[in-house]
Amino acid sequence: xxxxxxxxxxxxxxxxxxxxxxxxxxxxxxxxxxxxxxxxxxxxxxxxxxxxxxxxxxxxxxxxxxxxxxxxxxxxxxxxxxxxxxxxxxxxxxxxxxxxxxxxxxxxxxxxxxxxxxxxxxxxxxxxxxxxxxxxxxxxxxxxxxxxxxxxxxxxxxxxxxxxxxxxxxxxxxxxxxxxxxxxxxxxxxxxxxxxxxxxxxxxxxxxxxxxxxxxxxxxxxxxxxxxxxxxxxxxxxxxxxxxxxxxxxxxxxxxxxxxxxxxxxxxxxxxxxxxxxxxxxxxxxxxxxxxxxxxxxxxxxxxxxxxxxxxxxxxxxxxxxxxxxxxxxxxxxxxxxxxxxxxxxxxxxxxxxxxxxxxxxxxxxxxxxxxxxxxxxxxxxxxxxxxxxxxxxxxxxxxxxxxxxxxxxxxxxxxxxxxxxxxxxxxxxxxxxxxxxxxxxxxxxxxxxxxxxxxxxxxxxxxxxxxxxxxxxxxxxxxxxxxxxxxxxxxxxxxxxxxxxxxxxxxxxxxxxxxxx
Amino acid sequence: xxxxxxxxxxxxxxxxxxxxxxxxxxxxxxxxxxxxxxxxxxxxxxxxxxxxxxxxxxxxxxxxxxxxxxxxxxxxxxxxxxxxxxxxxxxxxxxxxxxxxxxxxxxxxxxxxxxxxxxxxxxxxxxxxxxxxxxxxxxxxxxxxxxxxxxxxxxxxxxxxxxxxxxxxxxxxxxxxxxxxxxxxxxxxxxxxxxxxxxxxxxxxxxxxxxxxxxxxxxxxxxxxxxxxxxxxxxxxxxxxxxx
Numbered sequence: 001x002x003x004x005x006x007x008x009x010x011x012x013x014x015x016x017x018x019x020x021x022x023x024x025x026x027x028x029x030x031x032x033x034x035x036x037x038x039x040x041x042x043x044x045x046x047x048x049x050x051x052x053x054x055x056x057x058x059x060x061x062x063x064x065x066x067x068x069x070x071x072x073x074x075x076x077x078x079x080x081x082x083x084x085x086x087x088x089x090x091x092x093x094x095x096x097x098x099x100x101x102x103x104x105x106x107x108x109x110x111x112x113x114x115x116x117x118x119x120x121x122x123x124x125x126x127x128x129x130x131x132x133x134x135x136x137x138x139x140x141x142x143x144x145x146x147x148x149x150x151x152x153x154x155x156x157x158x159x160x161x162x163x164x165x166x167x168x169x170x171x172x173x174x175x176x177x178x179x180x181x182x183x184x185x186x187x188x189x190x191x192x193x194x195x196x197x198x199x200x201x202x203x204x205x206x207x208x209x210x211x212x213x214x215x216x217x218x219x220x221x222x223x224x225x226x227x228x229x230x231x232x233x234x235x236x237x238x239x240x241x242x243x244x245x246x247x248x249x250x251x252x253x254x255x256x257x258x259x260x261x262x263x264x265x266x267x268x269x270x271x272x273x274x275x276x277x278x279x280x281x282x283x284x285x286x287x288x289x290x291x292x293x294x295x296x297x298x299x300x301x302x303x304x305x306x307x308x309x310x311x312x313x314x315x316x317x318x319x320x321x322x323x324x325x326x327x328x329x330x331x332x333x334x335x336x337x338x339x340x341x342x343x344x345x346x347x348x349x350x351x352x353x354x355x356x357x358x359x360x361x362x363x364x365x366x367x368x369x370x371x372x373x374x375x376x377x378x379x380x381x382x383x384x385x386x387x388x389x390x391x392x393x394x395x396x397x398x399x400x401x402x403x404x405x406x407x408x409x410x411x412x413x414x415x416x417x418x419x420x421x422x423x424x425x426x427x428x429x430x431x432x433x434x435x436x437x438x439x440x441x442x443x444x445x446x447x448x449x450x451x452x453x454x455x456x457x458x459x460x461x462x463x464x465x466x467x468x469x470x471x472x473x474x475x476x477x478x479x480x481x482x483x484x485x486x487x488x489x490x491x492x493x494x495x496x497x498x499x500x501x502x503x504x505x506x507x508x509x510x511x512x513x514x515x516x517x518x
Numbered sequence: 519x520x521x522x523x524x525x526x527x528x529x530x531x532x533x534x535x536x537x538x539x540x541x542x543x544x545x546x547x548x549x550x551x552x553x554x555x556x557x558x559x560x561x562x563x564x565x566x567x568x569x570x571x572x573x574x575x576x577x578x579x580x581x582x583x584x585x586x587x588x589x590x591x592x593x594x595x596x597x598x599x600x601x602x603x604x605x606x607x608x609x610x611x612x613x614x615x616x617x618x619x620x621x622x623x624x625x626x627x628x629x630x631x632x633x634x635x636x637x638x639x640x641x642x643x644x645x646x647x648x649x650x651x652x653x654x655x656x657x658x659x660x661x662x663x664x665x666x667x668x669x670x671x672x673x674x675x676x677x678x679x680x681x682x683x684x685x686x687x688x689x690x691x692x693x694x695x696x697x698x699x700x701x702x703x704x705x706x707x708x709x710x711x712x713x714x715x716x717x718x719x720x721x722x723x724x725x726x727x728x729x730x731x732x733x734x735x736x737x738x739x740x741x742x743x744x745x746x747x748x749x750x751x752x753x754x755x756x757x758x759x760x761x762x
Contacts, residue, residue, distance in 0.1 A: 014559075015539070015556065015559055015561065016559050017555070017559075018554065018555025018556070018558045018559055019554075019555065019597065021555075021559075022558065022559075022597070022602060022603065022607075023602055437648075437649045439605050439606050439609055439649075439653075440606060440610075440613075444606050445606050445607075445610070448604055448605075448606050449604065462742040462743055463728070463742075464728075464729070464742045465742065465743070
């Protein structure tokens with residue numbers, strides 16, 4: 001008999017251990033991971049030179065004429081006075097170009113955040129992209145138990161899942177708010193949990209000066225010795241937009257800067273309420289806020305690592321509710337990333353945002369509409385990269401898993417096009433007649449395993465197969481996966497003496513203060 | 519800075535060493551195990567060599583086929599279904615099976631052993647899509663069937679000519695297009711008109727089909743994918759032979 005698709009003679013293949021060998025290889029090869037993404041994909045610009053220059057000019061005008069409030073934190077005002085800014089009450093007015101000069105003269109273009117496991121050290125800045133999970137949600141939800149207040153157990157679960165998910169590069173910070181622990185003590189449990197249940201990098205507490213100090217002390221114990229030469233935390237300092245830094249954030253920022261730890265100085269803007277409604281205006285304001293925050297950080301400690309942050313989204317002018325995954329929010333990510341590149345500092349923005357309450361089509365569309373701009377704009381540090389629901393009010397267990405799968409895809413996407421000889425595959429054409437499929441071609445055989453990203457969540461089977469498998473939707477498949485990951489979880493090694501010292505510190509600090517609701 | 523960072527991909531899993539195995543030195547049991555591994559690994563030359571060695575040791579062709587090749591491909595089929603083996607790998611395994619079958623087929627014919635079965639398959643008239651059909655042919659060959667592939671754009675006369683010539687157990691009809699799938703009914707109706715319909719098991723498949731369509735046009739089975747096609751072919755032939 002003859003067949004039109006007979007494959008040409010191939011060089012002799014090697015034995016690979018038969019079934020046992022292949023099964024072992026397949027199981028282990030599924031967990032390939034990278035510490036962070038190194039992009040070759042060029043960043044997309046949404047503005048030309050004149051556009052960027054105009055926004056930079058407008059930001060300088062805002063900094064000089066309107067100024068930025070540094071509220072309830074007199075030492076910051078003193079530093080600004082010494083640096084030559086004009087302080088009126090608590091509002092600092094900056095001579096044109098001052099903040100930009102301070103940042104460009106001192107802030108590193110990129111830095112390394114060390115992790116407990118050096119294989120998980122991440123580079124933040126330049127062409128790198130780091131994915132970190134959701135941050136700050138008081139609620140969690142899953143398909144079995146619905147929406148509820150998050151607990152410390154939920155917090156630990158998310159840390160464990162993030163540790164187990166190869167496409168999340170960083171353990172994050174307040175992945176959800178453990179509301180069952182008193183306000184003044186929960187930071188101790190959170191930082192300890194990151195250290196204990198993961199070996200990826202993490203973020204410190206920012207909700208009070210002394211909590212930032214505790215975060216630094218716990219990190220000193222975990223990493224051993226002085227941290228002056230090593231950045232082991234990247235923490236989130238939010239502006240209280242418009243044009244205001246508050247005492248809580250400034251207190252934490254000051255602790256971290258002095259300890260040579262990194263902070264993300266991040267305007268938090270829902271356009272319409274916290275800035276004018278237009279993207280050009282939002283951009284000028286966010287640039288002014290970020291410049292003032294990063295410059296302050298450099299005044300506290302020249303050279304301390306900072307990240308230019310932007311959390312920007314739109315709102316429903318009908319109800320005042322924040323909206324996500326909108327085209328305007330996407331534009332904001334592109335413009336801000338371009339401004340950060342021109343300034344020469346690492347940039348944080350984006351994630352997988354949605355206003356949806358459950359992992360449904362709205363959640364998926366809005367998240368994808370945020371994630372693609374995030375990757376195409378070249379964002380360096382992506383907080384909220386997985387798990388976000390309901391405008392950040394809720395972390396979804398299933399959403400975390402579904403989002404992490406998308407992050408894996410973005411890892412491939414950000415690598416850009418393989419233009420090597422193998423990538424061009426001209427030999428495949430020369431050995432495959434027109435009209436014959438490539439499934440048996442040598443090039444296919446050598447590349448098929450890694451050629452395409454294999455989703456663990458998507459179902460690509462026939463309708464009948466899907467029906468036989470129980471007609472599960474994506475969220476139901478994700479539900480099975482997070483339970484499996486938690487069941488399979490094994491904690492990374494932690495030296496017993498260090499663990500004991502960490503627990504002593506947590507115990508001592510908890511015993512020093514009564515439980516408090518603030 | 520570079521020293522403090524890991525260098526990208528973390529590779530897990532050792533590659534299995536290329537064990538040089540002299541098949542002639544293995545006893546029968548070990549040789550069978552090794553051949554099933556080699557079938558899994560898609561090593562056609564090794565399968566041909568192993569087949570010859572077993573025959574030279576007095577194994578009859580039917581035993582080599584049933585105990586080694588079909589059993590080996592059954593395992594390949596399971597792992598393909600479970601997502602452990604990929605399409606290009608199953609293609610290699612099927613080609614290895616073919617290499618063994620090429621040696622066994624004349625011997626099986628001589629002894630009068632009942633063949634696993636013969637399949638005539640083709641993409642119907644008006645349709646030139648053949649990748650799915652080729653995958654089915656590959657899986658059928660892997661299961662030990664003799665496959666007569668009529669290629670693409672096959673009209674009813676070509677099917678009938680091939681049926682008369684090869685006397686297969688199974689006729690396989692494939693279509694990718696909603697505009698060409700109705701032609702399957704033309705083929706089946708023509709077989710019926712000529713009183714040939716009951717001489718063959720007719721299996722149909724293709725993306726726009728479903729179970730209901732297969733029943734409506736009078737096919738014996740709708741195959742949703744290539745692995746199902748091979749297992750359904752085996753089952754329906756067994757049923758037919760048992761009934762006979």
